Amino acid sequence: AMLLEQEDTARVKSVLARYWRLWSIRYFPAAPALYQKAEDWAVRLGGSDYLPFGGISLKLSNLFGWKMVRWLQFGKQQLISLKMTLFAGRGTSFY
Numbered sequence: 001a002m003l004l005e006q007e008d009t010a011r012v013k014s015v016l017a018r019y020w021r022l023w024s025i026r027y028f029p030a031a032p033a034l035y036q037k038a039e040d041w042a043v044r045l046g047g048s049d050y051l052p053f054g055g056i057s058l059k060l061s062n063l064f065g066w067k068m069v070r071w072l073q074f075g076k077q078q079l080i081s082l083k084m085t086l087f088a089g090r091g092t093s094f095y
Helices: 002-006 010-027 032-044 055-064 066-087
Strands: none
Touching: 002 010, 010 032, 055 066
16 A cells, blocks of 8 residues: 555556465465455456466466466475374485
8 A cells, every 4th residue: 555655556556466466376275365355456456467387387377277276286285284294203205
């Protein structure tokens, strides 16, 4: 809000919409309410089609959509977390 008070231009709104879009994607699917709030802010500021993917993630998002890519990333994070919990203190490598 402070940035918009200083300079309420299309350029600033575009940057802020991209920022909120980035956060909305990071919140998905772990925090649906935060995802929706961030998406709402991005839309209010004019929207953004920004996708923070590169390499294989970008190719997958082009094929299946960014939400599917985030579900896959989220699942991978959950599996790593589970493995860390299961093997904690055993001195076993799980990668």
